[in-house]
Amino acid sequence: MLSALAVVFGLGVIVFFHEAGHFVAAKLAGLDAPRFSIGFPPHILKKKIGRTEYCIGAIPLGGYVKVDLGTLGEPVTGVAWYRRALVALAGPAANLLLTAVILVLIFGVFGWEVSVFPAVVGNADNPLGLGVGDTILAFDGSAVGDYPDFLAALGTATGGVLTVGTPDGRTEVPFTLPPTEIPFEPLVPVVIAEALVGMPAYEAGIRPGDSILTIDGKPVRIWSDFQSLVLHSRGPMEVVLSRGGVLHTAVVTAQEVDGRLLTGVTVVLPSERYILPFGSAVVEGTKSALRDAADVLTTFIRMFGRPGELVESSGGPVYVAETLTQQARTGLTSYLWTIASISLAIMIFNLLPIPVLDGGQMLLLVVEGIRGRPLSKRGTQILQQAGVVLILTIFVLIMFKDISRVVTRVR
Numbered sequence: 001m002l003s004a005l006a007v008v009f010g011l012g013v014i015v016f017f018h019e020a021g022h023f024v025a026a027k028l029a030g031l032d033a034p035r036f037s038i039g040f041p042p043h044i045l046k047k048k049i050g051r052t053e054y055c056i057g058a059i060p061l062g063g064y065v066k067v068d069l070g071t072l073g074e075p076v077t078g079v080a081w082y083r084r085a086l087v088a089l090a091g092p093a094a095n096l097l098l099t100a101v102i103l104v105l106i107f108g109v110f111g112w113e114v115s116v117f118p119a120v121v122g123n124a125d126n127p128l129g130l131g132v133g134d135t136i137l138a139f140d141g142s143a144v145g146d147y148p149d150f151l152a153a154l155g156t157a158t159g160g161v162l163t164v165g166t167p168d169g170r171t172e173v174p175f176t177l178p179p180t181e182i183p184f185e186p187l188v189p190v191v192i193a194e195a196l197v198g199m200p201a202y203e204a205g206i207r208p209g210d211s212i213l214t215i216d217g218k219p220v221r222i223w224s225d226f227q228s229l230v231l232h233s234r235g236p237m238e239v240v241l242s243r244g245g246v247l248h249t250a251v252v253t254a255q256e257v258d259g260r261l262l263t264g265v266t267v268v269l270p271s272e273r274y275i276l277p278f279g280s281a282v283v284e285g286t287k288s289a290l291r292d293a294a295d296v297l298t299t300f301i302r303m304f305g306r307p308g309e310l311v312e313s314s315g316g317p318v319y320v321a322e323t324l325t326q327q328a329r330t331g332l333t334s335y336l337w338t339i340a341s342i343s344l345a346i347m348i349f350n351l352l353p354i355p356v357l358d359g360g361q362m363l364l365l366v367v368e369g370i371r372g373r374p375l376s377k378r379g380t381q382i383l384q385q386a387g388v389v390l391i392l393t394i395f396v397l398i399m400f401k402d403i404s405r406v407v408t409r410v411r
Helices: 001-029 081-110 149-155 223-233 278-304 305-313 317-330 330-351 358-371 375-406
Strands: 035-049 053-065 112-115 135-139 159-166 169-176 192-195 211-215 239-241 246-252 255-257 259-262 265-267 271-274
Touching: 001 035, 001 081, 001 317, 001 330, 035 192, 035 223, 035 255, 081 358, 211 223, 239 358, 265 278, 278 330, 278 358, 317 330, 358 375
Parallel strands: none
Antiparallel strands: 035 053, 112 271, 135 159, 159 169, 192 265, 211 239, 239 246, 255 259
């Protein structure tokens, strides 16, 4: 039940904002909008109010606003091309607005978790000569809270006196340290916080809460052990993990993303919840939405130069549904953050210059503005048909990837 509600609500909010953007802009531009639909036919609910029929479709994979922008070869009189282009742009813009609203709610109402690394030694080969499990209590007499506190207190100092808690009690440890040397790795056992849907670890059956014990027979005591073994892997890795006290084995092959080998997991860390004053949350939420949109666009453009990686990292309805379900179980903040991320992805996708998408509609209207008249009906039909073929091809590839993930998944 939770899974269905998480998917329907998440997608419903994203689609509603997108289509409402088109609808409101069309009304402001003076264009008629005879139908507003959330979901695709067959319609399970219809209600006509004024000149618009409002519908809810049985297929919750999108929605549409029926409005004539003049991109089908027939001229639209009385509404300038640039105003109609703004109607096309309003849908993606509403997705950006939704993202900003969600981030403001996270920053100013619900709060978000900030990871706190303990100042506990996790690696025996540290240059301070400390043992695994030793805790840094103070540096030169000043109390130390967590690992970032210790690094901040250390600053550019190359030596001093540490107060260390050990199994035998407190001890004072004088030390010297080269300027570029990391004092030690914090003790962070590798308990999986998140296994991203579609990434190698998830497809191999690794799930949140799993404790990673070994990789290819080598012990994994801390997060840096895990990262190092993945970084130097050259093929399938045999991962032994504990789940509910029972040992399991998964075979994981790291995936290269931007030149890095990744498995798609994050680790559980001690954390603190932060909430900003609402005014600051509005500023930070807006800035984060714009920054994240730029990051998504940059990544999307970069990956178009690597089609194989683009297909590998893409996800369709199954991927989206699994991700929303997983994040809903993780917590409200993670779920809302996922909705915001999907909203941005949909915004960028709709801005592609493909005739059946918003970006393509805008391009056709810009051409109309330059020419002083729309393209011919025949020319528009050819472009629209080519756009439909391209979108269907992309959809088939993504669905194939979705289905292959499920079929080949090891549980």
